[in-house]
Amino acid sequence: MNSPDPAEQTQNPMSAMPALAHAASERKPGVASSVLQRIRDTQPRSSRLPDAVFRLLILLTAVSVFAIVVFVVVELVDKSRLSLHQFGLGFFFGHDWDPVNDQYGAMPFIYGTLVSSFLALLLAVPLSVGVAVYVTEMCPIRLRAIISFLVELLAAIPSVIYGLWAIFVLAPLLRDYVEPFLAKTLGWTGLFTGPMYGLGMLAAGIILAIMIVPIIASITREVLTAVPQNQREAVLALGATRWEMIRMGVLRNARIGIVGGVILGLGRALGETMAVTMVIGNRPEVAKSLFAPGYTMASVIANEFSEATGDLYLSALVEIGLALFIVTLIVNALARLLVWSITGGTAGRARA
Amino acid sequence: MLKKPGDASTLKLSLWRRAMNQAANAFAIGAAVLVIVPLMAIFVYLLIKGAGALNWAFLTQTPKPVGEAGGGMANAIVGSGVILGIASLVGIPMGIGCGIYLAEYGRGRFGDLVRFTADVLNGVPSIVIGIAVYSLIVLRQKHFSAFSGGIALSVMMIPTVARATEEMLLMVPNNVREAALGLGIPKWRTTLSISLRTASAGVITGCMLAFARVAGETAPLLFTAFGNQYWNKNPNQPTAALPLQIFTYAISPFDEWHKQAWAGALILIVMIVAAVAAVRITTSRGSLKGAS
Numbered sequence: 233m234n235s236p237d238p239a240e241q242t243q244n245p246m247s248a249m250p251a252l253a254h255a256a257s258e259r260k261p262g263v264a265s266s267v268l269q270r271i272r273d274t275q276p277r278s279s280r281l282p283d284a285v286f287r288l289l290i291l292l293t294a295v296s297v298f299a300i301v302v303f304v305v306v307e308l309v310d311k312s313r314l315s316l317h318q319f320g321l322g323f324f325f326g327h328d329w330d331p332v333n334d335q336y337g338a339m340p341f342i343y344g345t346l347v348s349s350f351l352a353l354l355l356a357v358p359l360s361v362g363v364a365v366y367v368t369e370m371c372p373i374r375l376r377a378i379i380s381f382l383v384e385l386l387a388a389i390p391s392v393i394y395g396l397w398a399i400f401v402l403a404p405l406l407r408d409y410v411e412p413f414l415a416k417t418l419g420w421t422g423l424f425t426g427p428m429y430g431l432g433m434l435a436a437g438i439i440l441a442i443m444i445v446p447i448i449a450s451i452t453r454e455v456l457t458a459v460p461q462n463q464r465e466a467v468l469a470l471g472a473t474r475w476e477m478i479r480m481g482v483l484r485n486a487r488i489g490i491v492g493g494v495i496l497g498l499g500r501a502l503g504e505t506m507a508v509t510m511v512i513g514n515r516p517e518v519a520k521s522l523f524a525p526g527y528t529m530a531s532v533i534a535n536e537f538s539e540a541t542g543d544l545y546l547s548a549l550v551e552i553g554l555a556l557f558i559v560t561l562i563v564n565a566l567a568r569l570l571v572w573s574i575t576g577g578t579a580g581r582a583r584a
Numbered sequence: 585m586l587k588k589p590g591d592a593s594t595l596k597l598s599l600w601r602r603a604m605n606q607a608a609n610a611f612a613i614g615a616a617v618l619v620i621v622p623l624m625a626i627f628v629y630l631l632i633k634g635a636g637a638l639n640w641a642f643l644t645q646t647p648k649p650v651g652e653a654g655g656g657m658a659n660a661i662v663g664s665g666v667i668l669g670i671a672s673l674v675g676i677p678m679g680i681g682c683g684i685y686l687a688e689y690g691r692g693r694f695g696d697l698v699r700f701t702a703d704v705l706n707g708v709p710s711i712v713i714g715i716a717v718y719s720l721i722v723l724r725q726k727h728f729s730a731f732s733g734g735i736a737l738s739v740m741m742i743p744t745v746a747r748a749t750e751e752m753l754l755m756v757p758n759n760v761r762e763a764a765l766g767l768g769i770p771k772w773r774t775t776l777s778i779s780l781r782t783a784s785a786g787v788i789t790g791c792m793l794a795f796a797r798v799a800g801e802t803a804p805l806l807f808t809a810f811g812n813q814y815w816n817k818n819p820n821q822p823t824a825a826l827p828l829q830i831f832t833y834a835i836s837p838f839d840e841w842h843k844q845a846w847a848g849a850l851i852l853i854v855m856i857v858a859a860v861a862a863v864r865i866t867t868s869r870g871s872l873k874g875a876s
Contacts, residue, residue, distance in 0.1 A: 286772030290689065293681030294698045297746065300739055301701045304708065304716040311719055362615025370612055379616060386623050388860050390800020392827045393849045396834045397626045400633075400842065442622045449619070473601050475608035503709025505803040506827075510835060530711045530803070537715070538807040553715045557708060564707035 304557070312551035314544055323551060329516040329532075331540070336548035338555070340516040344433070344526035345556075348508060349501040351437030351522070356445045357494055361483075363445070364452035369478055380453070387446035395510030398439040403430035403511060406438075411523055426521045429513065434522040436512040440504055444497035451493030451571060455486045492570030499563040503556060505530040529556045627853075634850025637843035643851075647813050647829075653840060657848050659815050660824040663730060664799070667809055667825055670734025671798055675741030676791050680780070682742060683749020683787070688775055699750075706743040713739050714804035722808060730816075730823035733809030737801060741794040748790020752783035792863040796856045802827035826852050 315323060319336065326337015367379050407430030414424040459482050467481035483490070513525020514535060529552045540546040641656050648655030682702065686695055713736055721732040756779045764774040780787065802825075805811075810822040811832065826848055833845035 283771045286775070287689065290681050290685045293678050294685035294690065294694075296678065297682050297705065297742055298698055298701045300742075301705055301708075303720070304712065307716050307719050308712070311715075358611075359615045359619055362612045363619050366612035366616045370609065371616070379620070382620055382623055385857075385860070386619070388796055388856055389623075389626060390802070390827060390852060390856065392800060392802045392830050392834075393626065393630070393853060396830060396845055396849050397629060399834055400846075401625065401629055445619050473605040475605040476601065478608065499707050503707075503711070505709065505711045506831060510831070530709055533711050533715065534803055534806055537718075538810070550715055550719075553712045557712045560707055560709055561704060564704065568703055 308550060308554040308557060312547050312554050314547035315551040316547075318544060319548075323548070324555070327518065331536075331542070331545050334542060334544050336544070338529070338548075338552055340518050341527050341529040341532050341552060342555075343518045344436075344512065345502055345528040345530070347522075347526065348433055348436040348440055348512065348528060349498055351433070352440035352444055352501045353494065353498060355438065355441035356448055356497060359441070360445045360448035360493075360497070361452055361490060363449045364456055365478055365483075367449075367453055368456040369474070369482065380450075383446050383449050386442070387450075391443070391504060391506040392510075394439055394443055395507035398435060398507060398511045399431070402439060403435050406430045406435055410434075415523075422520055423522050426519075426523050428523055429525065431511050431513045431525060432523050433512060433519075433526045436508045436526070436528070437522070439507045439511055440501045443504060443507060444501050447500055448493045448497040451496060452486070452490050455489030455493065455571070456482055458489070459485045488570055488573060492567045492573075495563055495567035495570065499560050499567060502563065503530055503560050505534050509534050529553075630846065630850050630853055633843070633846035635847075637847035638850060642844065642847050646815060647844075650838060650841075655844070657824075657826065657829050657844065657851075659812065660826045660829040660848065661851065663809070663812070663816070663824040664826040666730050666819055666823060667733045667737065667805070668795065668799060670731060670819065671737035671741060672791075672795060673738075674735060675738030675794065675798075676745055678738070679742045679745025679791070679794065680749050680787065682746035683753065683790075684775060684780070686746065686750040687753035688779070699747075702743040702746050705739070706747075709803075710740060710801055711803040711806075714807055717804065718807045725820075727820075728808060728810035728822040730809050730819040730821070733805045733823065733825065734819075736804035736808045737798040740798050740801065740804070741791075744794035744797060745787075745790050748793070749780075749783070749787050752786030752790070753779055755786070756782045789863050792859050796859045796863075799856050799859065800827055800852055802831050 315336065319326065323336065324338050324342060326335070327339045328335045328337045329340060330336070363379070363383060367376055371379065407428050411424070411428040411430070411434070415428070418424050463481045463485055464477055467477045472480065508528050509531035512528060512531060514527050514531060515525040516527045516532070517524065519526065533549050533553055533556075537546075537549050540549055641654050642658075643656060643661070644658050645654065645656040646659045647657065682698065686699055686702075689695070690698060717732055717736040717739070721735060722728055725732070760778055760782060761774055764778040765771070769778070805825050805828050809825050809828065811828045812822045812824040816823050830845045830848045830852065833841040833848070836842070
């Protein structure tokens with residue numbers, strides 16, 4: 233029909249469909265797109281105005297999406313100015329969070345966010361990769377759709393319901409069985425000591441892990457599917473077992489994409505609010521033990537924002553939000569670049 | 585193999601390899617089971633605890649003060665409906681518009697910029713969007729409202745709807761557009777009545793996914809819709825929402841409220857699963873399958 237525009241191809245290399253000639257004609261009328269241009273030129277003048285209006289409206293929605301993000305940044309910077317000015321960089325290293333005396337340091341929250349997120353990754357990454365490998369390489373075709381659907385369903389459960397379940401089911405389970413066991417066997421590490429409430433850093437890490445498994449698993453699945461079939465056949469032909477085929481032929485080829493999926497999961501874990509707020513215990517302390525209650529950046533905003541009375545208090549909370557925004561922005565941009573480099577832009581969307 | 589099958593070293597190696605293979609199989613199956621178990625556990629608990637606390641009063645009455653038995657979440661269910669309605673009214677047209685721009689016009693550098701910002705917006709933690717909408721609307725109006733809650737959720741819907749619309753429009757064959765333009769149909773009409781219509785199944789999927797995603801959102805509502813113990817018919821006033829009510833009740837120390845939280849969670853999940861199931865049905869019928 234018409235030759236694809238090269239610019240189009242770089243944007244969407246995996247798509248097999250022909251380029252949108254009329255879109256290309258907006259910029260550089262070529263041989264192929266000139267047909268559409270001519271069709272357009274023969275149209276009566278009366279239809280040009282509605283077209284222009286339509287185009288303007290559509291452009292307006294696109295601009296407003298851009299404007300929303302700019303607005304969020306401006307608003308966060310503006311509202312946190314007071315705290316930025318007062319504490320400077322020391323804000324992120326201060327250990328005191330004392331609204332009564334107007335002393336604010338974000339260290340306990342940063343620590344809580346990082347520890348709970350990395351704990352979640354530690355648990356979720358092997359599981360998600362395992363599920364993805366099982367679904368793409370091992371399981372019967374009939375099971376494949378069912379398991380994918382169930383994992384997808386896991387992503388559709390609201391955060392607040394995870395939190396509810398964690399408070400009344402997971403936390404008692406941890407308190408009565410898991411934590412005593414961990415204290416007995418791994419207590420010497422210092423990570424599993426102290427009073428066992430059930431609620432605390434460990435519970436937050438576990439619930440976060442459950443929540444990010446679907447994200448990492450679905451991206452890993454897409455990346456694994458993108459590995460060419462002949463890679464598998466080649467390794468198998470050399471006499472490899474199935475595991476060796478998966479390790480050498482599939483996982484090694486897909487590792488960058490998997491890392492992208494993991495970082496995307498990390499982005500979600502860092503910003504997750506409700507479930508964590510409900511189980512982490514909400515105490516601004518840096519404790520080595522995973523049994524101890526903690527606090528995260530997102531939960532302190534959720535708990536204290538609507539009750540923050542002083543200007544400086546509010547400003548400190550917004551600054552935490554700004555830090556959270558910047559970190560998740562970097563993490564997500566990194567993840568998307570990695571995933572795009574593998575699948576060519578079709579899998580970068582997190583369907584949370 | 586060069587070595588004889590009975591050779592000891594060959595046997596040892598293949599035993600090790602076989603064991604590794606079996607271990608990998610076991611691990612993958614174990615992982616699949618471990619991922620499915622919490623899902624099952626959550627649904628079983630929701631059904632048992634939620635159904636036990638669910639009754640007619642729960643669906644028709646407003647919350648009772650602490651200590652009094654009974655009462656319900658009727659105001660929160662309706663409030664959630666109002667907030668989600670506002671969110672959909674704003675978010676879906678904006679998202680579809682942005683998707684049309686990306687697919688039909690956005691080939692240049694600005695298109696890439698918008699695509700990138702949509703992805704950024706998708707990754708912004710919901711609580712941060714809550715802060716932004718709080719300072720935009722709530723601070724200016726000086727009171728919480730269902731309206732501001734709806735706006736916060738609509739911001740979260742836009743990127744999902746936009747990227748789904750873009751993907752689906754790009755799947756519409758170009759001859760369809762050419763045919764329409766060749767008949768003298770103006771471009772706006774071609775886009776809306778031909779391209780978008782052809783892609784509608786996938787676009788609807790995107791919208792439903794976005795809806796399901798924000799339906800359970802709690803964090804941005806904490807300081808926009810805020811919650812309300814009473815009936816409120818004015819969308820410009822603090823309004824109860826189902827996820828907010830579940831949150832408040834779950835972290836309260838009262839057994840009666842815990843029961844209500846489970847019942848509310850059951851209602852919420854039924855709403856969301858219904859939306860996801862509706863997505864499955866529409867996409868299995870449409871000619872263009874959704875990306876999910």
